[in-house]
Amino acid sequence: MSEKVLMKGAEALAEGAIRAGCRFYFGYPITPQNETPEYMSRRLPEVGGRFVQAESEVASINMVYGAACAGVRVMTSSSSPGISLMQEGISYISGSGVPCVVMNAMRGGPGLGNVAPAQADYLQAVKGGGNGDYKRIVLAPASIQEGVDLFVDAFDLADKYRMVVMVIVDGLIGQMMEPVEFKTTVDVNALKKPDWATTGRHGRDHANIISSLMMDTATLEKWNLELQAKYAQVAATESRIEEYEMADAEYAIVAYGTMARIAKTTVRTARARGIKLGLLRPITVWPFPTKQLQKYVGQIKGALTVELAYRQLFEDVELALCGKVPLGWYGRGGGVVPGPQEILAAFEEQFGKGR
Numbered sequence: 001m002s003e004k005v006l007m008k009g010a011e012a013l014a015e016g017a018i019r020a021g022c023r024f025y026f027g028y029p030i031t032p033q034n035e036t037p038e039y040m041s042r043r044l045p046e047v048g049g050r051f052v053q054a055e056s057e058v059a060s061i062n063m064v065y066g067a068a069c070a071g072v073r074v075m076t077s078s079s080s081p082g083i084s085l086m087q088e089g090i091s092y093i094s095g096s097g098v099p100c101v102v103m104n105a106m107r108g109g110p111g112l113g114n115v116a117p118a119q120a121d122y123l124q125a126v127k128g129g130g131n132g133d134y135k136r137i138v139l140a141p142a143s144i145q146e147g148v149d150l151f152v153d154a155f156d157l158a159d160k161y162r163m164v165v166m167v168i169v170d171g172l173i174g175q176m177m178e179p180v181e182f183k184t185t186v187d188v189n190a191l192k193k194p195d196w197a198t199t200g201r202h203g204r205d206h207a208n209i210i211s212s213l214m215m216d217t218a219t220l221e222k223w224n225l226e227l228q229a230k231y232a233q234v235a236a237t238e239s240r241i242e243e244y245e246m247a248d249a250e251y252a253i254v255a256y257g258t259m260a261r262i263a264k265t266t267v268r269t270a271r272a273r274g275i276k277l278g279l280l281r282p283i284t285v286w287p288f289p290t291k292q293l294q295k296y297v298g299q300i301k302g303a304l305t306v307e308l309a310y311r312q313l314f315e316d317v318e319l320a321l322c323g324k325v326p327l328g329w330y331g332r333g334g335g336v337v338p339g340p341q342e343i344l345a346a347f348e349e350q351f352g353k354g355r
Helices: 007-020 033-048 058-068 078-084 086-098 120-129 144-161 169-174 217-237 256-270 292-295 315-323 341-349
Strands: 004-008 024-026 050-053 074-078 099-104 135-141 164-170 177-180 241-244 253-255 277-282 284-285 302-307 327-331
Touching: 004 007, 004 284, 007 033, 007 074, 007 099, 007 120, 007 144, 007 169, 024 033, 024 058, 033 253, 058 078, 058 099, 074 078, 074 292, 078 086, 078 099, 086 164, 099 144, 099 169, 120 164, 120 256, 120 284, 120 315, 135 144, 144 164, 144 177, 144 217, 144 277, 164 169, 164 256, 169 256, 241 284, 241 292, 253 256, 253 341, 256 277, 256 302, 256 341, 292 315, 302 315, 302 341, 315 327
Parallel strands: 024 050, 024 074, 074 099, 099 164, 135 164, 253 277, 253 302, 302 327
Antiparallel strands: 004 177, 135 284, 241 277
């Protein structure tokens, strides 16, 4: 039976990836997630893996691309400006239909910004970021423990759908310390080598070639349609949400990650005052849990989107509810993190006392 250990988030998430079967990591240091590559550089050789500090984020994502084509479990991690530099490579990986995991520890922006926690990379994560028609699964844990657990799902989903899976956290989750338990350790020797991998002709009568370059327009359109069909399957089956105190809720807060965690205290405080407030927390922000939100149409009188950004998550909430529920918004930016009372004050300002 595993025991709980006290770890910093960026290190625990790295160990979670290793326990999920990751044996190859390519990255470049950037705060507030430097502890992740540092930890990987020590731990991966201990488990027979490989760590390379690339000369840039552009180089690291293309190294990930190469390893992904060989069918191994591979990841990189970075923070907001570094993830921006990786967008072309992520598009190439998506266009080639190979799996990998990317972690973004979001920081304040735009530009270099600062190293404080933020959620302003939401639209970049869920709407693409690179060129072309592609999607990636985006997981948004609200605690270090959930992040560790979701890394197993991240690699499994990446392999299942041959897609990029992104795990987004903010600087708070990366830098705080919490007790964590490593519940699952994947046996990498039991992982089947995919038949599409570029591992030479040994035991085969053909060589696999992987590329996103298709000069024939009809061929490229056919491939795009296959990708869209895959994304539709993901959207139909893989969306996840946490519903907190929603059974009798008359109002809801919609938030993800750290802000959802803080908002839980807001919910408890509001209920102590007689306000029937609940929380809807998307765990997958793509695919967005649209149907799970829509089932509360007719039950709730209003919803407040809360985020460390300016109306980014709000856009998806607004689209999901189609104007059928009055919507409010509260957010902070630049690394400023509001407390539970600030969120409650924003709720009461926009919805009165909730009665």
